[in-house]
Amino acid sequence: MKIEVVGIEDIPIIKKDDNLEEIIYEAIEKNGIKIHDDDIFVVAETVVAKAEGNLVKLENVTPTMEAYKMAEVSGKDPKQCQVILDNTVNVIKCLPGLIITETPYGFICANSAVDNSNCEEGYITPLPVDPDLSAQKIKKYLDEKSGKKTAVIISDTQGRPWRVGAMGVAVGISGMHPCTDFRGMVDLYGQPLQSTIEATADELASAASLIMGQADSGLCVVLIRGYNLTNVACNIGESMISEILRDPENDAFR
Amino acid sequence: MKIEVVGIEDIPIIKKDDNLEEIIYEAIEKNGIKIHDDDIFVVAETVVAKAEGNLVKLENVTPTMEAYKMAEVSGKDPKQCQVILDNTVNVIKCLPGLIITETPYGFICANSAVDNSNCEEGYITPLPVDPDLSAQKIKKYLDEKSGKKTAVIISDTQGRPWRVGAMGVAVGISGMHPCTDFRGMVDLYGQPLQSTIEATADELASAASLIMGQADSGLCVVLIRGYNLTNVACNIGESMISEILRDPENDAFR
Known part of the structure; x- marks a missing residue:
């Protein structure tokens, strides 16, 4: 086999x-x-x-209060946190360096799988x-x-x-x-x-x-x-x- | 490739x-x-x-009080629970149907990976x-x-x-x-x-x-x-x- x-x-x-x-x-x-x-x-x-x-230009993102709070706890960028929140139905854990969330599709993973690798600078992909x-x-x-x-x-x-x-x-x-x-x-x-x-x-x-x-x-x-x-x-x-x-x-x- | x-x-x-x-x-x-x-x-x-x-004959296992408690919560066999406890340094979760433990080697997994599949009846393998x-x-x-x-x-x-x-x-x-x-x-x-x-x-x-x-x-x-x-x-x-x-x-x- x-x-x-x-x-x-x-x-x-x-x-x-x-x-x-x-x-x-x-x-x-x-x-x-x-x-x-x-x-x-x-x-x-x-x-x-x-x-x-399905690309988000970070420049165009305006963080909400919730995103600023998440950024403060996690140490991540507030705009990035906003994109994570836009793709999140449920925050499971938010700690220094770690955000675990549930996506609308039901996946539980870090940052709702929002990621900026392999896309142009300044963009992020859910x-x-x-x-x-x-x-x-x-x-x-x-x-x-x-x-x-x-x-x-x-x-x-x-x-x-x-x-x-x-x-x-x-x-x-x-x-x-x-x-x-x-x-x-x-x-x-x-x-x-x-x-x-x-x-x-x-x-x-x-x-x-x-x-x-x-x-x-x-x-x-x-x-x-x-x-x-x-x-x-x-x-x-x-x-x-x-x-x-x-x-x-x-x-x-x- | x-x-x-x-x-x-x-x-x-x-x-x-x-x-x-x-x-x-x-x-x-x-x-x-x-x-x-x-x-x-x-x-x-x-x-x-x-x-x-590294096989344990279940017949020879005498459960402790802790194993009986684990069995009552999880619904698993007390002898099996004893073998799990013998291979556990830390119980992470014990709930109905679910035991998550840390093994001496540091793995965190169900039942300390103690398993009775693919071994003779009446035996269990850590x-x-x-x-x-x-x-x-x-x-x-x-x-x-x-x-x-x-x-x-x-x-x-x-x-x-x-x-x-x-x-x-x-x-x-x-x-x-x-x-x-x-x-x-x-x-x-x-x-x-x-x-x-x-x-x-x-x-x-x-x-x-x-x-x-x-x-x-x-x-x-x-x-x-x-x-x-x-x-x-x-x-x-x-x-x-x-x-x-x-x-x-x-x-x-x-």
């Missing part, structure tokens, strides 16, 4: 209103790759947000507004062009409690569910499995992040081939990344 | 006092794989714990006692036999706050550091990188978990080839998984 994780080279710097799905498809072809059924394409959220014009829809658009285009059935993951890298360092996670999906449910299956000794749900989309995003993170040339799309999608596949529009979010009532850390 | 993630097939069920490193090396050879420099081998913690005899040392032993053997320089990760799958599903993480390492520090590097636009530390060993463990989790045949060793180890490599004994643990003073969730 073998999985390949392949970087799609030579994707140009993405700008507002670029046709991202077309650019990705053309790059795949230029890389000499023929799309197969069950190919999984992991796309960095930054290029999706940029193509969709997550794509509807990352499942962004994934669907790319999957639909790739499937129509290739006649194959792919899955698409929009990925981000996020920190964790207790452990240093960021890991790839999925923030949008299409063509697959985010988790694989092994409940009902048995282990080597015939006992029911314990750790029964696997965060497949997050693991795929982490595998892709190994390649995205190493490149100094803006590698923003990664193909994962050879993973058996059987247990997690679905048709376009039939899955949502929110399936991976913990029910707040069962969440001990918010 | 391409990474391959390859399952090492036909490793027999591991028993106490098995020579795990020899079994792994022989399986690699039987799989027709020649070890290269920078090959990374990810080994599931369960087989390491089993080979090292994590290996010194997982870095376990990784070192395997690396040393593989390197001596092959004349190459590999890295070894002992992996587990663990749950997370806020998101459903378990992901592969590294619990022991040799031949590499757990994180890649991109501080000082710049992005596509020449700006200093923000999300600057990547949890490389955890991402590698997650990539391996995609293969371990899918196999119904106890695939417990995975080779990752093609990852550029330059930024994280080190000699045997010069790195510790504890480098990835967040300093308690900067940890907002304990």
